[in-house]
Amino acid sequence: MRKNRFGAIAAMAAVAALTLTACGGSDNAGDGEGDKVRIGIKFDQPGLGFQDGSTYTGFDVDVAKYVANELGYTEDKIEFVSAPSANRETLLETNQVDMIFATYTINDKRKERVGFAGPYFIAGQDLLVRADDSSITGKESLDGKKLCSVTGSTSAENVKKDVPGVSLVEQQGYADCLGLLETGSIDAITTDDIILAGLAATSANKGKFKVVGKPFSEEPYGVGLNKTNDKCEKINTAIKKMIDSGEWQKALDKNTEGTGYKPSALNPPTKFEACS
Numbered sequence: 001m002r003k004n005r006f007g008a009i010a011a012m013a014a015v016a017a018l019t020l021t022a023c024g025g026s027d028n029a030g031d032g033e034g035d036k037v038r039i040g041i042k043f044d045q046p047g048l049g050f051q052d053g054s055t056y057t058g059f060d061v062d063v064a065k066y067v068a069n070e071l072g073y074t075e076d077k078i079e080f081v082s083a084p085s086a087n088r089e090t091l092l093e094t095n096q097v098d099m100i101f102a103t104y105t106i107n108d109k110r111k112e113r114v115g116f117a118g119p120y121f122i123a124g125q126d127l128l129v130r131a132d133d134s135s136i137t138g139k140e141s142l143d144g145k146k147l148c149s150v151t152g153s154t155s156a157e158n159v160k161k162d163v164p165g166v167s168l169v170e171q172q173g174y175a176d177c178l179g180l181l182e183t184g185s186i187d188a189i190t191t192d193d194i195i196l197a198g199l200a201a202t203s204a205n206k207g208k209f210k211v212v213g214k215p216f217s218e219e220p221y222g223v224g225l226n227k228t229n230d231k232c233e234k235i236n237t238a239i240k241k242m243i244d245s246g247e248w249q250k251a252l253d254k255n256t257e258g259t260g261y262k263p264s265a266l267n268p269p270t271k272f273e274a275c276s
């Protein structure tokens with residue numbers, strides 16, 4: 001009897017040990033593979049998410065690294081994956097990435113398919129024009145103009161909804177619109193001010209273009225998650241810690257240096273997603 005009870009307890013202890021091991025191993029940002037975390041970023045947005053060989057730079061990348069580290073993933077455990085605007089929801093839904101930091105505006109339509117933590121930044125939609133163009137001074141002066149934006153972005157959606165009288169060309173990425181603007185096939189590129197500032201400031205583009213500087217929307221950048229991901233609270237805590245520690249400001253300054261970009265007074269964000 002005694003022996004049996006001891007045996008049962010030993011068996012229970014063994015099960016508990018196994019369970020503990022399993023729990024330890026499953027503390028993953030997105031229940032992805034092993035001890036790696038796959039993070040979706042933009043590869044073609046200088047200052048935000050940019051790939052140069054095996055190096056990734058930008059504000060999104062820096063926030064992603066900070067948050068990943070707070071979740072227990074050192075930099076060598078991060079695999080960066082390209083997340084173009086039109087593919088972000090699908091990448092999360094199909095578990096091809098664990099988190100997305102890719103100038104990803106939090107909105108209700110997207111929340112039908114994915115979850116969000118954050119925001120970690122608040123941008124505003126603006127216009128990029130040729131440096132010598134004085135005809136476009138804001139959203140009100142776009143009648144009859146040709147615009148370029150990106151498929152699957154809020155920028156393209158907002159233009160279609162709010163700016164009648166413009167024609168819109170859609171590309172896969174904002175950098176793909178630059179050649180069209182330079183040659184005159186289009187009159188302006190429209191997306192978030194911080195993205196446009198980064199594109200205009202590269203050495204290849206310097207002096208060619210200017211950001212109009214009259215934002216006409218609010219674009220809170222969230223951390224995109226699969227709906228089953230339970231790390232939203234932890235991610236919010238990490239973002240708050242990054243802001244409070246001064247690291248957020250440092251990262252923003254470093255990545256916008258030389259662009260002339262001034263973040264709006266809505267930054268740093270103070271209100272975060274409820275993580276339902």
Ligand code: GLU
Nearest residue numbers: 085103104105153154219
């Ligand atoms: N923030 C906007 C969006 O999420 C525009 C930038 C982008 O396409 O990433 O759609």
